[in-house]
Amino acid sequence: MAKSPGEPRPSTPPAPVSRRTRPAKAALSADALVSAALAILDADGLDAVTMRRVAQALDTGAASLYVYVANRDELLALVYDRVLGEIPLPAVAAVGEPFPRWRTELSTLVRTAITVLGSHRGIATVALGDVPTGPNALALAEAILGLLAGAGIDDLTRSLALDLINLHITAAAAEESAYAAKGAEGHTEESAVAAMDEAFGRLSAADYPHLVSMRETLTAGSGDERDAWGIEVLLNGILGTPARG
Amino acid sequence: MAKSPGEPRPSTPPAPVSRRTRPAKAALSADALVSAALAILDADGLDAVTMRRVAQALDTGAASLYVYVANRDELLALVYDRVLGEIPLPAVAAVGEPFPRWRTELSTLVRTAITVLGSHRGIATVALGDVPTGPNALALAEAILGLLAGAGIDDLTRSLALDLINLHITAAAAEESAYAAKGAEGHTEESAVAAMDEAFGRLSAADYPHLVSMRETLTAGSGDERDAWGIEVLLNGILGTPARG
DNA sequence: GTTCGTAACGAACGGCGTTCGTAGCGAACG
DNA sequence: CGTTCGCTACGAACGCCGTTCGTTACGAAC
Structure with missing residues (x-):
């Protein structure tokens, strides 16, 4: 109760309960990060796999990811290994x-x-x-x-x-x-051939x-x-x- | 004279002559961009080759580069081809x-x-x-x-x-x-072997x-x-x- | 009941690529 | 000669980015 920071929520008032207040939430984990990142990767490519987007997919903030992963490169390395697991x-x-x-x-x-x-x-x-x-x-x-x-x-x-x-x-x-x-x-055909012709x-x-x-x-x-x-x-x-x- | 925007220079007054006022300046060119980018590449790696740093090396602003190059990828492609030219x-x-x-x-x-x-x-x-x-x-x-x-x-x-x-x-x-x-x-030796041992x-x-x-x-x-x-x-x-x- | 480690989080920092509106300037044109 | 035009140059801004910081909440340990 002390400090009383009030309600420092200048942007999105429609969410009444702070995420922190909500109890269950399925708990984050490195595996969950990897799954979310992989989904974004498949949907929109490697550049779209940003810490912010992964966090958003998990309904949290980007800063929270750093508990499970040192940085983006480490996350991508985990995603890479997950993908390797798909190879029979x-x-x-x-x-x-x-x-x-x-x-x-x-x-x-x-x-x-x-x-x-x-x-x-x-x-x-x-x-x-x-x-x-x-x-x-x-x-x-x-x-x-x-x-x-x-x-x-x-x-x-x-x-x-x-x-x-x-x-x-x-x-x-x-x-x-x-x-x-x-x-x-x-x-693929058309653009490739076009580029070829252009160059040739x-x-x-x-x-x-x-x-x-x-x-x-x-x-x-x-x-x-x-x-x-x-x-x-x-x-x-x-x-x-x-x-x- | 109309419009009279005055002197919209809120940040760096110590530079008395605007870059624009200065006359000669060696003139930009795609080649000059590539040379500057290559120097930065060799000094600090690919990630350091940013539009802002290349512009800074040429004593201009990042926006000016887009006259000679459509975007960063195109600049890097030009740098790549320049490097290929070094191969006898x-x-x-x-x-x-x-x-x-x-x-x-x-x-x-x-x-x-x-x-x-x-x-x-x-x-x-x-x-x-x-x-x-x-x-x-x-x-x-x-x-x-x-x-x-x-x-x-x-x-x-x-x-x-x-x-x-x-x-x-x-x-x-x-x-x-x-x-x-x-x-x-x-x-290289030490870190590589350490990583190997770590994994093994x-x-x-x-x-x-x-x-x-x-x-x-x-x-x-x-x-x-x-x-x-x-x-x-x-x-x-x-x-x-x-x-x- | 208190302490404490730690997950979660909002905000901020510094940087990025790129766009926009505009300023300067030489050539073209009347 | 005066005007227009096209093009280079540029500062500022937009919307992102990865990462860090300080604080809050909370469960377990004591």
């Missing part, structure tokens, strides 16, 4: 056991990882700045290492291959998100002979086909490039 | 001519591209959102296509390979920048057998060695994976 992982063979199905399993694992990460608008870019160490990131790494072990690849090569595959997943997903974001609801129209065949001659080939193939080819290249390359070879 | 490109063989040195040339081209992009703190992430179409980006693409042509690779495969190589360059550079940024002046300390060998058994191998090798191996994998994989095979 194959059962891992025991250490030392050969696993003949490793190639198809690894191929689909990489492809689904790219698709899952790419479908949550822009979250993949989070991983390019922080080496992720969340539980689901570790589980994914474990699965990849297990499949590579099933191929009989030595430890050093597997270690390098893990990095390379992770890099590829992240980059391919980030690119996919970017394409999806650009299109929004416009035609000014090219002289003398200065850029290969680009000009390949103009049509460069836009060929769907994203999925390009993704699939990329994975094949990676796997073939890994098999054919032992470390310290 | 090999002479391109004529279309149809075999070029036996293609492999070493392409390998060093990719490696230097990663190094150059990675050395300008965070600029590589710009390319993950915009397919770059600046002149230097086109020249780089032309060079890569030319070297691949020297290897006798067909058009469709070259097209896919170009995308894959560009993706790898961008991602590897972004990761390199991120590592450099994390370290700042702290020991909680791992049970039952749940993560491969990760645990490879704990030491995973941190082996310098960044350069990993980069070099990655390029070999890409090139070997491209050679061994014709499109529509």
Whole structure:
């Protein structure tokens, strides 16, 4: 009762009971923050995941979030790991056991990882700045290492291959998100071709002979086909490039 | 004379001559914006490249920049292309001519591209959102296509390979920048190992057998060695994976 | 009954990208 | 020569942002 700050509510009088007064409210938690952030991410993209919007979705103030999360980057890292959890992982063979199905399993694992990460608008870019160490990131790494072990690849090569595959997943997903974001609801095809023509129209065949001659080939193939080819290249390359070879 | 707004300068009277009154001033230009932005980028990183700071470096106001650039993203795209210009490109063989040195040339081209992009703190992430179409980006693409042509690779495969190589360059550079940024002046080695141990300390060998058994191998090798191996994998994989095979 | 740690919160700080209305100024035009 | 016009430049402002601070409420411990 002392202090008597009165009613310092200059903006929104229609809410009669202060949020603080209300009792239950489902209790905040880091998981709840992540869920709210993920919903905003899917709805409006990475830039829309602001502390204020997350707080608003949870019917609280931005300052309250800092009890569960040190800052926005940490929240995004948690969201990233949550998304990684959506990737179905194959059962891992025991250490030392050969696993003949490793190639198809690894191929689909990489492809689904790219698709899952790419479908949550822009979250993949989070991983390019922080080496992720969340539980689901570790589980994914474990699965990849297990499949590579099933191929009989030595430890050093597997270690390098893990990095390379992770890099590829992240980059391919980030690119996919970017394409999806650009299109929004416009035609991906049309705008992409338009941009291409715009850029190519000014090219002289003398200065850029290969680009000009390949103009049509460069836009060929769907994203999925390009993704699939990329994975094949990676796997073939890994098999054919032992470390310290 | 009409209107007579008087002297609406409530904040900084110590500057007697309005910037407007001063005559010469070297004249703004898109190039000047890019140079100023690049200097800030190298000094303080991508986040520090704000419209206000660029304007300040040019001794003007942020609003003035919009005459030469539509928005910050466009400015960053110009900076990105400027940085690409720092990459020395090999002479391109004529279309149809075999070029036996293609492999070493392409390998060093990719490696230097990663190094150059990675050395300008965070600029590589710009390319993950915009397919770059600046002149230097086109020249780089032309060079890569030319070297691949020297290897006798067909058009469709070259097209896919170009995308894959560009993706790898961008991602590897972004990761390199991120590592450099994390370290700042702290020991990269120490902090990386500490983070690893932090994450690995909680791992049970039952749940993560491969990760645990490879704990030491995973941190082996310098960044350069990993980069070099990655390029070999890409090139070997491209050679061994014709499109529509 | 009192103390105390801590979740929750409103307000504020400093900064951001961008827009708006206007001021200056050289060239074009009558 | 006088006027108009287009364009660069600019200060101020808008609506955001992440984060911090000081205070309040409240449950558990004593």
